[in-house]
Amino acid sequence: MSAAFLGIDIGTSGVKALLIDGKGRALGDATAPAVEPTRPHPGWSEQNPADWWSATLAAIDKLSKSNPQQLSQVRGIGLSGHMHGATLLGKNDEVLRPCILWNDGRSAAECAEMEAALPTLRQLAGNIAMPGFTAPKIAWVRKHEPEIYARIAKVLLPKAYIRLLLSGEHVEDLSDAAGTLWLDVGKRDWSDQLLAVTGLTRAHMPRLVDGSAPSGHLKREFVARWGMSGDVVIAGGAGDNAAAACGIGAIRPGEGFVSLGTSGVIFVSNDTFRPNTEGAVHAFCHAIPDIWHQMGVILSAADSLNWLARMTGQKPADLAGAAETQFQGPGAEIFLPYLSGERTPHNNANARGAFVGLSQSTDPARLAQAVMEGVTFAFRDCQRVLNDAGTRIDRLLAVGGGSKSPLWLRMIATNLDMEIALPEDGDFGGALGAARLGLCAATGAAPANIMTMPAIMTVIAPDRGLAQAYADQYARYRALYPAIEEART
Template identity: 40%
Template sequence: MGRWLIGIDVGTSGTKTLLVDDEGRVVARAYREYPLETPRPGWAEQDPAAWYRAAVEGVREVIRQSGLAPADVAGIGLSGQMHGSVFLDRSGDVVRPPLLWCDTRTAEEVRELNRTVGRERMIRLAGSPAMEGFTSPKVLWLRRYEPENFGRVDVLLLPKDYVRYRLTGEKSTEVSDAAGTGLFDVERMDWSTDLVESVGLRHDQLPPVLGSADVAGRLTESAAAETGLPPGVPVVAGGADNACGAVGAGVVRAGRALVSIGTSGVVLCHAPEPRRDEGGRVHTFNHAVPGAWYLMGVMLAAGLSLRWVREELGHLERMAAELTGADAYDLLAREAERSPAGARGLWFLPYLNGERTPHADPHARGVWFGLSSAHRREDLIRAVLEGVAYGLKDSLEILRSLGMEIEALRALGGGARSPLWRQILADVLQVPIARLNVDEGPGYGAALLAGVGSGVWADVAEAADATVRVTDRVEPQEGLRLRYEAGYAMFRSLYQALRPLFREAARRSE
C-alpha cells in the first residue's frame, strides 16, 4: 500500500475531500454540496445519506483528478461539523433526520440542563455550559417531543462518525468530537455518567471513544466498490472540524494559536492542560493531539458580516467581478483601504445572528454606530472589518486571562486571505498574524491524522511539523495601538448599552 492520504471534511454546506501526498502537498480536491433542511424557523436538519454520497463521490473525484492508482492510498481520515445528533436504531438505520449544530429549537432543554445538572457543574465536566447547538439538549428534545423515536435509539453518533460507520461498518467516535456533545468529561476523557443519565441515555447507547489518529476500521467490500478504493484501507477516527483545523494549521504544541475568519470566527489555542473559564465564555475541548486540549472562543458572524455587505450593498463589486473575473471581496477590501483606521468614527457590532463569545446572547443584532452624512461606503466596509476584529479580540482577551500565552496567531479562512483584514487583525489584536503554506481547513488536518494512523508519521506533532510552515507575518503597527485600544473600549461599551434594547427588540418582533 502506498503513502497517499485522503482527508474528508463533512461540513454543513457540503463535503470537501482532499488527496495529500506524504510531504503534505495537496494533489487533488473535490467538493460536493447538499441541502440544509429548515422544516420550521430555528430548525436545521440534514439527510446523513447525503453526507455519505458526497464523501464517496469526492473520493472518486480526487482519484480521477490525480490519476493515482487506488492501491496507493495509505489511509483515510475524517473531520466534520460538531454537535450533530445522528440517532441509529438496532439495524443501523437513521431514526430521524439529525439536528445540527445550528439548530436552536432546544432553548428550554438548555435551561433544564443548566438547572438540573447545574451550569457550573456542566462547565467543570463538559468544559462549557449547555448550549442550544450542543448534542445533549438535542437528546432531551427527542425524549420530550418524539418519545417513540427516542425509544428506537440504539446508538448516538456524530456526523463524521456516521460517514465512517458507512465506510467501515464500525460504530465509534473520538475524543475531540465527543468533547462537543455536552455528555463527555473532558478531563477524564470519557463519557460522564452524570451527564449521560441527565438526558435519559444509557452508556451502551454511546459509542466507544478512540484517539483521533487511531484506526477505527477498514474499508468494507461494499464501501470499496462505491469509492473505487481497495477493501481494507485503514480509516482513522479523525476529529471535530475545529480540532482538525488546528492540526492542519500546526497548532499542536503549547504556545501556538490560530485565528480563523470563515462564516464564523474562531480564536483557538493549544492547551497542555484543561483550563476552564468559570463564566463559560470560551470552550475547553479535547484536542486531536493525544493528551492535549484546546481553548476556543467563537463569534457567529465573522466572514458572514462581510458576505452580508457583499450581497446587500456590494452590487457594484458583484457586477465588476462578473465582468472582469475579479473577486468581489477583493474589490470591497480595496474600497475599505480608502478609509482610515477607525473608519472616521464609525463602529460596527457584528452580531447579525446573535453572539456566542463572550455574550452568549441570541438576541444581539448588528449595528453601525456613529453614522453621519460625512461617512462613505468605504467607511461602512472598513467598520465591518474592524468590528469583526474587535469581536475576535474579546475571545483573545479571555484566553489570555486564563493564562494562555499567545505571542502570534496563525490566520486561516477566507477572510484571512485579505491583506487589509490581516493588517487590521494585527493592529487590533496587537499580535503578529502569520500566514501558512497551506490553508485547506479541517480536511487537511484529517489527512494528516490519516497519515499518523497509517504509519506515514510517528505522531500528530511530527505530521504537522513536517508539512505546515509559516510563509509570512504581518506585524502590528505601533502607531495605531492607542487608537484601536480606544476603539475596542467603545466597542465593548456599545454592547453593554444596547443589550437591554436588543432584548426589547426581540420581544417586539415575536
C-alpha cells in the same frame, strides 16, 4: 508507487476528498456538493445524513477516475466533519430523523433545564450548555418527539455516521465528542452524570479513540470499489476546527490560528484542560493525545461583510478594498457583529447587530471599515476571555477568506497586540488535517513529525501608532452591548 493517505472532510455544503503522499504532499483532490440544510422553522437547521454519504461516495469516485493509481495505494483514511450534529439511529442503525445541525437554535430552553438539573454540568463538561451542542438537541427531542426519542439506540456525530457506513464501527474521536456536552473533557471520557441528564447511557454512545489512532478498517466492498488492496485503516479523525489545526500544524501548546471564515474562531492548543465557562470559551480535547484546545467563537465574521455587500449591492472584496483605500485609523462608526447572535463571550443566541455613530459622511467604505473593526473587536473579546483562563498564545496563523484583506489582518494584529502569520497559498483545511491523521493511524508516525506548519508568506505586525486609538474604540465597543441589550429588553 509509495503509500497514499486519504482525508475526507464532511461539510454541510459538500464533501472534499484529498490525497497526500507519505511526506504530506497533495496528490489530488475532489469535491462533491451535498443537498443544502433545510430550515423547517425559524432558528432550525436540519440535514439528511444520506446527503453526506452520497457526497462522500461521489467525491471519492471522482478521485478514482482522476487519480486511480494514487487512490489504489491508500493505506490510511482520516475523517473531518462539522461538529455537534445529532444523528439519531435506531437498533438497526436506521436514521430516525434528519440530523439537527450545529447552527440549530431550538433548544435554548433545554439548555437552561439541563444546567438546573445538574448544577455541576459546566464543571464536568468544561463548557456552557448551548443550543449548538448535541446534548440539548436530544433533550429537545425527548420533550417534543418522544416517539423518536424512545427508539434511539445510538447518537452519532456527522463524521461518525460516515465512519459507520465505511467501516461498520460506532466510533468517535475525542475532539468531536468534546462538543456533545456528554464528555468529561478533563478526563477525556464519557460522563455518566452528563449522559443521565438526557436519559442516555454509555450504551447509546460510540467508542472513543484519539484522532490519530486507528478506529477500524475500510469495508472490503469499498476497497474493491476504489481499487485498493489490503487493510485500509480509518483514523479517529477530528472535528472540523481540530482537523484544521492538524492541517496547519497548530498542535503544540501556545500554537493556534485565527479563522476569518463565515464564522470566526481563535483556536489555541493547550497542554492542560483550561475551561472558562464564564467567558463562553469552548474548551475541547484536541485530536492529538494528551493535548486540549480552546476556541473563542464568533458567529458572523466574514459573513458580516457578506451581509453588508448584499445590503449595498457590492462585492465583499470591493468593499474591503474601498475601506483600505480611505483608511486613516478608527472611524466614527462602530458595528456590533451579532447578526446571528453570539457565542464568545456573550452566549446570547438572541443578540443582534447594530451600527452606531452614523452621520451624513457615512458611506459604504466607512461602513465596511466599521464592519471589519467590529469583527476585529469580537476577536479581541475572544482573546480577553482566553487570557482570563490563563491561556498563552504564542503564535497565530491567519486562515479563511477574510485573511485575503491586508487591512483586516493589520486591524487584528494591532488589536490582539501580536504578529499574525499568513501562510503561502495552499490547502490547510480539514481534509489535509484528516489525511495527516490517517497517515499517523496507518503508520504509527508521531503527530509532531507529520503536522508541521506551512511556509509563511508574510507576517503582519501590530501598528503601534494605532494601539491607543483602537484601545479607546474597543472600550466604546464593549460599552455598547449591555446598553443595547438593556434597551431591547
